[in-house]
Amino acid sequence: MPPVQSPEPSPEQSPEKSPAQGPFDLAEGDPFGPHTLPYGVFSTPDAPTRRRIGVRFGDHVLDLSDLPAAVRPPHADLLAAPTLNPLLAAGRTVWREVRAAVRAAVTEPAHRTALTPLCHPLADVTLHLPFEVADYVDFYASEHHATNVGRIFRPNGSALPANWKHLPIGYHGRAGTIVVTGTPVVRPNGQRKGGDDATPLFGPSTRLDIEAEVGFVVGAPSNHHEPVALDAFRDHVFGVCLLNDWSARDIQAWEYVPLGPFLGKSFATSVSAWITPLDAFDEARTQPPARDFPLLPYLDDAAAEPGGIDLRIEVTVNGETVSRPPFASMYWTAAQQLAHMTVNGASLRTGDLFASGTVSGPEPDQLGCLLELTKGQGPFLQDGDEVTLTAWAPGPDGARIGLGEVTGRVLPAPALGGDQA
Numbered sequence: 001m002p003p004v005q006s007p008e009p010s011p012e013q014s015p016e017k018s019p020a021q022g023p024f025d026l027a028e029g030d031p032f033g034p035h036t037l038p039y040g041v042f043s044t045p046d047a048p049t050r051r052r053i054g055v056r057f058g059d060h061v062l063d064l065s066d067l068p069a070a071v072r073p074p075h076a077d078l079l080a081a082p083t084l085n086p087l088l089a090a091g092r093t094v095w096r097e098v099r100a101a102v103r104a105a106v107t108e109p110a111h112r113t114a115l116t117p118l119c120h121p122l123a124d125v126t127l128h129l130p131f132e133v134a135d136y137v138d139f140y141a142s143e144h145h146a147t148n149v150g151r152i153f154r155p156n157g158s159a160l161p162a163n164w165k166h167l168p169i170g171y172h173g174r175a176g177t178i179v180v181t182g183t184p185v186v187r188p189n190g191q192r193k194g195g196d197d198a199t200p201l202f203g204p205s206t207r208l209d210i211e212a213e214v215g216f217v218v219g220a221p222s223n224h225h226e227p228v229a230l231d232a233f234r235d236h237v238f239g240v241c242l243l244n245d246w247s248a249r250d251i252q253a254w255e256y257v258p259l260g261p262f263l264g265k266s267f268a269t270s271v272s273a274w275i276t277p278l279d280a281f282d283e284a285r286t287q288p289p290a291r292d293f294p295l296l297p298y299l300d301d302a303a304a305e306p307g308g309i310d311l312r313i314e315v316t317v318n319g320e321t322v323s324r325p326p327f328a329s330m331y332w333t334a335a336q337q338l339a340h341m342t343v344n345g346a347s348l349r350t351g352d353l354f355a356s357g358t359v360s361g362p363e364p365d366q367l368g369c370l371l372e373l374t375k376g377q378g379p380f381l382q383d384g385d386e387v388t389l390t391a392w393a394p395g396p397d398g399a400r401i402g403l404g405e406v407t408g409r410v411l412p413a414p415a416l417g418g419d420q421a
């Protein structure tokens, strides 16, 4: 695939910083300033089994697990856990109180002496999957992606299915194979049958792909039989992460009729280590595209607060930028996806994760997977390839809200056993 033209500086490349400065002296434009404050879970080499909650500030992690009394936030017990789940479960009022207290701690110069020993350079810590994933759903919400993929997978049918503009299509994925950024991704073995194959073949996928997506993390649960309305979205959804829905296109193309993706996607899904609270995106809200059909009342967001988010994603393969998918172009919003997911009375659990679907914009350098970028022809991923997604959103007063990164390197498929070879 051709590299993207006219590169802009990656938000991950923090501007130059002099070594004499401390963890709280951020360079101008650092995307992890006081308006971002994403939560993660880390450990340090001296205590590798002690997982602690931290917040990212610049290129450091501030340990929140045992803050000194002068800056101890309300609900500090929730921050002493080894995962974010207790904080997620606590609900929006608590999320806001904790975030306000953390912001006050990192911005008040009088606290710096006390907090500096609790700051670890990112390079010195191990980042872990920050929450225990409950259920996992993946949507299909980009009109551009759905149209492009529809043409490739179903050249004789209409690109968009008849239901596409009436409901956000999704499928249930595999929560147990969600992995944190940096985890290697092993090429899956599986069954495939191309148009020229007389019978199905078995072996390593030859069409391994990525999907650049945004994940939404559910905090507060809901009750069974009680749908979550559009305007209750922010009572339930805690925050946002980056997500790569690794996809074996050959396995997927053969297996997906009629129930949708299965083994072609369930071998691994990577997420970023940082969960950014929704409140960080207040300045980045956008109106979704105009609706082409009237929506049923439970999905009709015409009078709702703008449901889109202006996240600018960048996809690199082996360090070379291949795409810049714009999340603001998504047809269906996360609030509509949540309303649809629960309209039948299905309940939410703390730690549920739902992904936006591949983010593809209208332009050729805005496509969120290699299938689209190469018009179905490949090349797809080779063993050893490393794929990284980064993103940022506009914040207050020209600040950037960084989402960190989700990265993974492809490892060779396991050797086939006697029954499989």
Ligand SMILES: O=C(O)/C=C/C(=O)CC(=O)CC(=O)O
Pocket (backbone or CB within 6 Å): 138, 139, 140, 141, 142, 145, 146, 149, 150, 153, 211, 245, 247, 256, 261, 356, 357, 358
């Ligand atoms: O059009 C299809 O048959 C399937 C497309 C997908 O790859 C499903 C998917 O993961 C949805 C998405 O990421 O948008």
Ligand SMILES: [Ca+2]
Pocket (backbone or CB within 6 Å): 138, 139, 211, 213, 245, 357, 358
């Ligand atoms: Ca997907």
Ligand SMILES: [Mg+2]
Pocket (backbone or CB within 6 Å): 244, 245, 246, 247, 265, 266, 267, 268, 269, 270
């Ligand atoms: Mg996947």
